[in-house]
Amino acid sequence: MIEVKDVSKSFGRVQALRNITINFERGKVYGLIGPNGAGKTTFFECLAGLMDYSGSIDYSQHDIRNHIAYLPTNPTFLTLITGKEHLQLLCNARRVTKPNFRISNIFNLPLNRFVTSYSTGMKKKLAFTAILMQKNELFLLDEPFNGVDIQSNILLTEIIHRLKQANKTVIISSHILSSLSSVCDNFILLKEGKIHKIVGKDAFNELEADLIKNEVSNKLEHLIIR
Amino acid sequence: MQMGVPLGIILLLSLFATLSCVLFFEVKHYHYFYLFLAINIPISFCNPKHVDFLKRTYSKSDYYRIRLTENIALALPFGAMLLLSGYIFSGLSLLIVSLITALYTPKIISSYAVPTPFYKNPFEFIVGFRLSFALIFLGYYLTYISFIYSNFYLSIFVVLAFSVLGMMYYIKVEETYFVWIYQFTPKAFLFSKVKQAVYSLLLLCLPVIVVLAVMRPTGVFIILGFMLGGIGMLATGVFCKYSSFPEELSLRQSMLLLFSVLFPVLILFTLPYFYIQARRQLKEILL
Numbered sequence: 091m092i093e094v095k096d097v098s099k100s101f102g103r104v105q106a107l108r109n110i111t112i113n114f115e116r117g118k119v120y121g122l123i124g125p126n127g128a129g130k131t132t133f134f135e136c137l138a139g140l141m142d143y144s145g146s147i148d149y150s151q152h153d154i155r156n157h158i159a160y161l162p163t164n165p166t167f168l169t170l171i172t173g174k175e176h177l178q179l180l181c182n183a184r185r186v187t188k189p190n191f192r193i194s195n196i197f198n199l200p201l202n203r204f205v206t207s208y209s210t211g212m213k214k215k216l217a218f219t220a221i222l223m224q225k226n227e228l229f230l231l232d233e234p235f236n237g238v239d240i241q242s243n244i245l246l247t248e249i250i251h252r253l254k255q256a257n258k259t260v261i262i263s264s265h266i267l268s269s270l271s272s273v274c275d276n277f278i279l280l281k282e283g284k285i286h287k288i289v290g291k292d293a294f295n296e297l298e299a300d301l302i303k304n305e306v307s308n309k310l311e312h313l314i315i316r
Numbered sequence: 317m318q319m320g321v322p323l324g325i326i327l328l329l330s331l332f333a334t335l336s337c338v339l340f341f342e343v344k345h346y347h348y349f350y351l352f353l354a355i356n357i358p359i360s361f362c363n364p365k366h367v368d369f370l371k372r373t374y375s376k377s378d379y380y381r382i383r384l385t386e387n388i389a390l391a392l393p394f395g396a397m398l399l400l401s402g403y404i405f406s407g408l409s410l411l412i413v414s415l416i417t418a419l420y421t422p423k424i425i426s427s428y429a430v431p432t433p434f435y436k437n438p439f440e441f442i443v444g445f446r447l448s449f450a451l452i453f454l455g456y457y458l459t460y461i462s463f464i465y466s467n468f469y470l471s472i473f474v475v476l477a478f479s480v481l482g483m484m485y486y487i488k489v490e491e492t493y494f495v496w497i498y499q500f501t502p503k504a505f506l507f508s509k510v511k512q513a514v515y516s517l518l519l520l521c522l523p524v525i526v527v528l529a530v531m532r533p534t535g536v537f538i539i540l541g542f543m544l545g546g547i548g549m550l551a552t553g554v555f556c557k558y559s560s561f562p563e564e565l566s567l568r569q570s571m572l573l574l575f576s577v578l579f580p581v582l583i584l585f586t587l588p589y590f591y592i593q594a595r596r597q598l599k600e601i602l603l
Contacts, residue, residue, distance in 0.1 A: 138496070139496070139601075140492060140493070140496055140601075142600070155603065156499045157499075160496075162493070166491050166493055166494075168438075168439050168443065168490065168494065169363060169364055169365045169443065170363070170364070170429075170442070170443045170446045170447065171438065171439055171442065171443065172429050174435075175435065175438045175439065175442060176438070178435065178436065178438050179438035179439050179494070179497075180497055183497040183498045183499065184497065184499050185499060202429065203429065204429055206364065206365075
């Protein structure tokens, strides 16, 4: 289990996270929802240990801190590196010996080409392939469905199901609610750096209706398109 | 400052000129090493990320103006010293390469993934090799020349030049993510980086070492001594890179590194200094 207690983070005067307290259970998939600027990416970076914060994050399962996979919204890559070399780098870093690139290349990526020549979707798929090749326990996926074609979206959804079956913990942020609803056990609504609501799968429809009402309908009430 | 030129720059240029003159006159064949070092500067500025950024940001005329200014400003001190010291061909070659690489980025640098022998150990030597493979072949060509003319010390210079080149592969700081992914402690991380770097350098220098051993089998201790010096320089470069992580190298650190290259005995002090700094900086990111 991962215990997050009173985690706060500010950038100058901007408070990105305010006293976040939540427990993440092993083998469950969590959906992180919230408008742009709600603090989702900051929360992921704090969980990953990429950013300092106040409060505490306790990874009670001792070695989980060594097995965190983080898929950023816009994954970064080194220049003059091929897809295969990128995978090799990430495997070396996590001590994965003898990685099999042919079997792991589930998205049929051109691994011998420079990553810089890949499209946005291909880059995301490569980053996802890399974290799957590592032996990770906690998966932090920031907008994994964005910019990826429909077949790969289906594949991603299936992989997340399999991660859950393998007792891995997955936290996904996405604006594509339909994709989240099919894979998540719990949904966390983040607003202005605070946890606004946590609901289970059964209450998802209610949460979606609430979001549509508050975030869409009310704002469009007076909009007249000429 | 009153004359419009900061005093620091004048001092730096004077020191550079003095050191260059001393080394030209005191060390045999030093100008080859000097040329090798200098020619790598304009070539490294050809990297696709840098070129693409400038092309996207500036107009065509501004792009060429910036590229010319960059290359000439950096190559001019070296070129001027070579010309003034009588190495006309080397000096002119350097200035011509600077001009050509400012106006034209070879397509091969930006699109074709040049195969490298460092595939198992990404990424610094892979990227560096692809950026400077022309220089590496120039190094091997010099080794061939040294063999033909039985010039032992020319090949020794190639070993040192490869060491400095390897060190330069470690100057650019990568994004935090590429350090965070490591499941190592700062100490283990630094040692794994040095291990990879040394292995890659030995691979690069192997043909030169073989030639040296064939040329002078009795000179094995000289070869070992220079190789160890090269490894020391490389390790200093690796530790220096992470001594300010995640920030780029500061002017002070860059100067310390430069003086460690010019006066290798300084490595005895700079290597442990950079190592301690690097361990401290990496504690924030690694376990």
